[in-house]
Amino acid sequence: MTPAPIAVALDAPDLETAARWAALVTPHVSTVKVGLELYLRYGPDVIASVKGASGVEVFLDLKLHDIPNTVAGAARAVARLRPAILTVHAAGGPAMIRAAVEAAPHTEIAAVTILTSLTETDLDRIGLAGPADAAVRRLAALSVEAGATALVCSPHEVPAVRAEVGDGIRLITPGVRPTGAATQDQARVATPEQALADGADLLVIGRPITGSPDPGAAAAAIAASLRRSV
Numbered sequence: 001m002t003p004a005p006i007a008v009a010l011d012a013p014d015l016e017t018a019a020r021w022a023a024l025v026t027p028h029v030s031t032v033k034v035g036l037e038l039y040l041r042y043g044p045d046v047i048a049s050v051k052g053a054s055g056v057e058v059f060l061d062l063k064l065h066d067i068p069n070t071v072a073g074a075a076r077a078v079a080r081l082r083p084a085i086l087t088v089h090a091a092g093g094p095a096m097i098r099a100a101v102e103a104a105p106h107t108e109i110a111a112v113t114i115l116t117s118l119t120e121t122d123l124d125r126i127g128l129a130g131p132a133d134a135a136v137r138r139l140a141a142l143s144v145e146a147g148a149t150a151l152v153c154s155p156h157e158v159p160a161v162r163a164e165v166g167d168g169i170r171l172i173t174p175g176v177r178p179t180g181a182a183t184q185d186q187a188r189v190a191t192p193e194q195a196l197a198d199g200a201d202l203l204v205i206g207r208p209i210t211g212s213p214d215p216g217a218a219a220a221a222i223a224a225s226l227r228r229s230v
């Protein structure tokens with residue numbers, strides 16, 4: 001069976017837990033995501049540990065955000081690990097995004113538009129007044145112009161972003177919660193089925209899977225539900 005287009009966020013406190021979660025979910029999902037918690041604690045070794053013997057893609061979610069020269073250096077440093085996807089913040093601007101794209105030619109650079117934890121009130125307070133999808137759309141357009149081939153946005157903005165950037169750009173959506181699951185610190189959320197129906201290409205799901213007593217079964221259940229929904 002083809003693995004579902006899900007990136008399981010391995011936000012674990014230790015490497016053993018992350019490797020165990022990865023082994024349990026990889027029969028069912030296409031991708032595992034390593035974020036700041038794991039990478040800052042264990043560094044590059046984490047990639048091999050979560051990949052194990054499986055052919056799963058590794059998504060390195062470091063959300064780089066600095067001046068172009070610094071981001072180029074950081075992207076070059078991790079490019080040798082050959083992650084399938086590396087994130088940068090779109091708000092770093094076009095020169096910064098371009099620097100990452102050029103420094104990591106074998107890795108897909110995904111620009112994070114507006115964090116899925118932010119509400120419209122938060123956006124107002126940081127000076128991005130107006131509906132979230134206007135800002136997301138603007139950041140999406142500049143990121144693609146700068147060479148990003150993937151974008152991170154909430155499921156809510158997928159139709160608007162797709163209209164802006166067209167097909168051929170991978171839309172990655174965190175803020176995904178199965179029906180009835182707690183939203184926790186996520187603000188702009190949708191169900192996996194809705195996100196996929198709206199055109200997302202890769203759904204990032206962490207705690208609804210890793211917080212389950214059986215992460216393998218939780219991943220399998222979401223994957224099966226996605227298959228039924230298409």
Ligand SMILES: O=c1ccn([C@@H]2O[C@H](COP(=O)(O)O)[C@@H](O)[C@H]2O)c(=O)[nH]1
Nearest residue numbers: 009035114115116174175204205206207
């Ligand atoms: O806008 C963003 C960008 C990245 N993330 C990351 O996705 C996962 C979501 O985990 P859940 O447990 O499903 O909430 C997490 O690793 C974030 O760092 C995001 O949530 N929103």
